[in-house]
Amino acid sequence: MWCGTAAIRGSKMQRTQRIVGPDRYIPSRRALDMDVAKFQKDTAVVSPTVKERQRPWAASLNAFDLEKILEEVLRLSGKAQTTAAGYQYNLKAFYGHEVMPGFGRRKGRYISSAPDRVLSAPDIHDDYYLTLLDWSTQNLLALALDTTVYLWHHISRETVNLMEIERVADYVSSVSWGNGGDCLAVGVSNGEVQLWDVEHQKCLRTLTSHVSRVGCLSWNSYILSSGSHSGQIHHHDIRVAQHHVATLAGHKQEVCGLKWSLDGRYLASGGDDHLVNIWPSSQGGRGGFAPVQTFRQHQGAVKALAWCPWKSSILATGGGATDKSIRFWNVCSGTCLGNVDAHSQVSSILWSTNYKELISGHGSERISC
Secondary structure (H helix, E strand, O other): OHHHHHHHHHHHHHHHHHHOOOOOOOOOOOOOOHHHHOOOOOOOOOOOOHHHHHHHHHHHOOOOOHHHHHHHHOOOOOOOOOOOOOOOOHHHHHHOOOOOOOOOOOOOOOOOOOOOOOOOOOOOOOOOOOEOEEEOOOOEEEEEEOOEEEEEEOOOOOEEEEEEOOOOOOOEEEEEEEHHHOEEEEEEOOOEEEEEEOOOOEEEEEEEOOOOOEEEEEEEOOEEEEEEOOOEEEEEEOOOOOOEEEEEEOOOOOEEEEEEOOOOOEEEEEEOOOOEEEEEEOHHHOEOOOOOEEEOOOOOOEEEEEEOOOOOOEEEEEEOOOOOEEEEEEOOOOEEEEEEEOOOOEEEEEEOOOOOOEEEEEOOOEEEO
């Protein structure tokens, strides 16, 4: 019995040695040790009060009235102060309106309904299928009046007689600017296409491949495309002697609209057969021999063609007197995105480069925006 008790005491001593070993310090907690537990008031460090801690803050704010600073500036709780009489809280007035300023209906831009200038155009052919005027990037307007092509400068207001066809039976059927406005392509009723140097007023060359009048022209870098009364579209490489490099036969009647996309990937053509064909460009800018898309929804001749400047795959087309509509196409998917009833023959379309708008010209002396 004694041995068992000694063994138990030994185990308790071992546990005590492990707890109070040399690697730890455990202070004495005896209640009778008053020297350790006694609080010495005269030697203890007294912590500063709240106001004493706030005093340096007030001094840094150059405050002369400490009590006012403590009550108004450094206060973190309590009721909000009342505003002075006549004080206008801007945000409260801003959000208190039924219609927030700046989010109401915007005022429309002013668009003058009067022409900036009226040009006399005697002997102009009244023919829907012809393209008789075109603007250049240098603010030059080319205008074809029967057998003569005139140039009018928008800034100087000067008019220049560029060329005149000697054969009385022929007339100018189309004009189109190319190469940055230095070269003007002129289509003639006999099937010729003439290239003119505007600066020197000189004919550079004559392209012969069509057998009937050329009613529309469109440039794609050094490739000039021309559409004729026969329904064919010819591609001309103006750099080489054998300029006729491709023929597109996708229309059964006269081609009256022709427009290359801004990125040069597609050529859109509209005809008197109510068709809109989308032709791909191959390497070197030459067109393919089969359209990638054919749109048949128009019920009249399609002359007006315009590519969207901020979305290269969007094309706007306008129909003739029996159609009177403007349609929007996605040429990649082949879907019609929308249709607008123009109530009159659509002869031209032009997209705005500054706003998401377009302007259309009409055969019934009407212009729409």
